[in-house]
Amino acid sequence: MKKQHLPEKTCVLCKRPFLWRKKWKKNWNEVKYCSARCRNNK
Structure with missing residues (x-):
């Protein structure tokens, strides 16, 4: 995928x-979640 077209x-x-x-x-x-930090701070 090209960087301009990333979901x-x-x-x-x-x-x-x-x-x-x-x-x-x-x-x-x-x-x-955007990161492990967010995932762990549910």
């Missing part, structure tokens, strides 16, 4: 936008 989501916890990353390729639909 974007908003973090459920901090409400910041974050872009698609290669490590989320297989489970992008399940990703809710």
